[in-house]
Amino acid sequence: MTDTAPTGESTILGHPRGLMTLFFVEMWERFSYYGMRALLILFMTAAITKGGMAMDDATATAIYGLYTAGVYLTSLPGGWIADRLLGAQRTVWYGGLIIAAGHFTLAIPSHTTFFLGLVLIVLGTGLLKPNASSMVGDLYPEGGSRRDAGFSLYYMGINLGGFLGPIICGLLGQQLNWHYGFAAAGVGMVLGLIQYRLTRRSLGQAGAHALPVHDDAGRQQRFLKNAWKVLWLGVAAVVVVVGLGYAGIVTYAPVPLALWSGLFILLLGLGFLAWLFVYGKLSTVEKKRLAALTILFLVQVLFWAGYEQAGSNFNLFAERYTDLQVFGYAFPAAWFQSENSLLILLLAPFFAWFWVWLGRRKLDPSTPMKFALGMLFIGVGFLVMMGAAWIVVAGHKVLPTWLALTYLLHTVGELCLSPVGLSATTKLSPRRYASRLMGTWFLFMALGDLLAGLIAGRFSAHDVGEMPRIYLTIAAISIGVGVVLALFSRLIKRRLIGEEVRIASGGH
Structure with a gap:
C-alpha cells in the first residue's frame, strides 16, 4: 500500500478529482435529507390553520419512524442494483433524480401528495x-492512509450538508411556508445533480459498471435478464402498494404498520443470524465472533431508538416547550437539528486522535x-431531558441550553458507538458473509429508527405530566444496558472477539 497518489493521476490537494464530485453530491443530498427531516414532524403535527396536517403525535412519530427506517432498508436493494445492474455511477444519478422529485412533490401544497x-x-x-460511499473507496485502489483521509473529507461533506440543510430549510419552512422549505431541499438536490453531471467524468472507472456474477457470457446474460425482471417486479409492487392506499382500497394505519414492520425486521435479522450459526459452515472462532456481533447489533437497536428522538420528540419539545428567543430574535425550532452535524465536524477529528492516543x-x-459508553451518554442525555421536563411540568418554558446539552451528550455517544460498530462489523464478520452482515447492521439500525418513532409517540402534548417519567424510563434502560455491557465487556472481548477492533475516524 502507498500513501501517495499513483503516477499520472489528476488530483486536488493530493486526492483524486472524483472525490470532490462525490463530496458535493453527498453534501447536497444530506442538505436535502436533513433539511426536510427537520421540518417533517413539525409539519405533520402543525394545525391546519398553520398549514400543517394536524396529526396526533403518535401517528406523526410512527410515520417518521417508518420513513427513517425505510431509508436504511432501501439501501440494501440499492446496493444490489448498482452491483448487479447499473453500476454505482448511474445508480447515484437516478437516485438523485428520484430524491429531487420527492422533495418537489412535498413542495406541492396538497396533503394528497405528501x-x-x-x-x-x-x-x-x-x-x-450506499453507492456514493462505495465509489469513494473505489477511487483509492492503493489503500493506505490517503484512503482514510479521503473518507474523512467525504464525511465532512456529509456533515456540512447536514448542518446547512436544517438552517436554510427550517428558516424558509417555519417562518414563511412549509412547502418553501421542502422546495429548498429539492433545489439543493438539483444543485448536487448538476455538479455531478458536469464533473462525473472525473470518477473514471470507479463505479462505472456493474460487477459480473458469472464468467460465462451465456450464464451472465441469463442472470441479467432474471435480475431485471426482479427489479421491475419490485417497482410494480411499490406502485401497487402506493396505488391501493391512494385509491382507498387499503388503509395503512401508521402505528400498527410500524409495530408489525419492526417485528418483521427483528425476526428477519435474528433469523439470518441463526441461519449463519447453524448452516453457515463457520469455524468455532467465526461463531464466537458472530455471537459478539449479535450482541452489538441488538445494543445498537436500543441506541438508535434513543438517539433518533432528535428528529421527532426533541423537535416537538423544541417547538412547544423551549424559549427560542435569543437577543430578541425567535429562531426556528428546526435549527436544533443542525447541532449534531456541527458537533461531529468539531469532535470527530478529536475522537480519531483520542482513540489512537x-x-x-x-x-x-x-x-x-x-x-457501553455510547449507551451511557445516551442515558445521561435523557436524564438532562428529565430535568427539562420537570421545568415544563411546573408551567415554564426551558432555555435552549437544555436541548443543546442533550444533543452534545448524544453526539458523543454516537462517536463512541457508530463508527466503532461499522468497523467491528467489517472486521468480525466471516469474510464470505461480510456484505450481508453489513446489511444486517443497517437492518437493525432501521429497527432502532422504527422503535424510536413508537417511543416518541408515547409523549403527548395533552399529558405533559408524563414526560419526566418517560424520559427517566428511557434513561434507566440506556444506562442499565451500558452498565451491564461495561461489566461484561472484558469477557466479551476475551471469549468472543479475541482481538481488538480499532477505528480511526467516523461520520454518519
Whole structure:
C-alpha cells in the first residue's frame, strides 16, 4: 500500500478529482435529507390553520419512524442494483433524480401528495446513499492512509450538508411556508445533480459498471435478464402498494404498520443470524465472533431508538416547550437539528486522535466498552431531558441550553458507538458473509429508527405530566444496558472477539 497518489493521476490537494464530485453530491443530498427531516414532524403535527396536517403525535412519530427506517432498508436493494445492474455511477444519478422529485412533490401544497413524496425520497436515498460511499473507496485502489483521509473529507461533506440543510430549510419552512422549505431541499438536490453531471467524468472507472456474477457470457446474460425482471417486479409492487392506499382500497394505519414492520425486521435479522450459526459452515472462532456481533447489533437497536428522538420528540419539545428567543430574535425550532452535524465536524477529528492516543498507551477501550459508553451518554442525555421536563411540568418554558446539552451528550455517544460498530462489523464478520452482515447492521439500525418513532409517540402534548417519567424510563434502560455491557465487556472481548477492533475516524 502507498500513501501517495499513483503516477499520472489528476488530483486536488493530493486526492483524486472524483472525490470532490462525490463530496458535493453527498453534501447536497444530506442538505436535502436533513433539511426536510427537520421540518417533517413539525409539519405533520402543525394545525391546519398553520398549514400543517394536524396529526396526533403518535401517528406523526410512527410515520417518521417508518420513513427513517425505510431509508436504511432501501439501501440494501440499492446496493444490489448498482452491483448487479447499473453500476454505482448511474445508480447515484437516478437516485438523485428520484430524491429531487420527492422533495418537489412535498413542495406541492396538497396533503394528497405528501406520502408519495416520502416514498420517492426513501427510494431515491436507497439508490444514492450506499453507492456514493462505495465509489469513494473505489477511487483509492492503493489503500493506505490517503484512503482514510479521503473518507474523512467525504464525511465532512456529509456533515456540512447536514448542518446547512436544517438552517436554510427550517428558516424558509417555519417562518414563511412549509412547502418553501421542502422546495429548498429539492433545489439543493438539483444543485448536487448538476455538479455531478458536469464533473462525473472525473470518477473514471470507479463505479462505472456493474460487477459480473458469472464468467460465462451465456450464464451472465441469463442472470441479467432474471435480475431485471426482479427489479421491475419490485417497482410494480411499490406502485401497487402506493396505488391501493391512494385509491382507498387499503388503509395503512401508521402505528400498527410500524409495530408489525419492526417485528418483521427483528425476526428477519435474528433469523439470518441463526441461519449463519447453524448452516453457515463457520469455524468455532467465526461463531464466537458472530455471537459478539449479535450482541452489538441488538445494543445498537436500543441506541438508535434513543438517539433518533432528535428528529421527532426533541423537535416537538423544541417547538412547544423551549424559549427560542435569543437577543430578541425567535429562531426556528428546526435549527436544533443542525447541532449534531456541527458537533461531529468539531469532535470527530478529536475522537480519531483520542482513540489512537489511548491505543499507543494500551488504554484504548475495547469495542464492547465503547458501545457501553455510547449507551451511557445516551442515558445521561435523557436524564438532562428529565430535568427539562420537570421545568415544563411546573408551567415554564426551558432555555435552549437544555436541548443543546442533550444533543452534545448524544453526539458523543454516537462517536463512541457508530463508527466503532461499522468497523467491528467489517472486521468480525466471516469474510464470505461480510456484505450481508453489513446489511444486517443497517437492518437493525432501521429497527432502532422504527422503535424510536413508537417511543416518541408515547409523549403527548395533552399529558405533559408524563414526560419526566418517560424520559427517566428511557434513561434507566440506556444506562442499565451500558452498565451491564461495561461489566461484561472484558469477557466479551476475551471469549468472543479475541482481538481488538480499532477505528480511526467516523461520520454518519
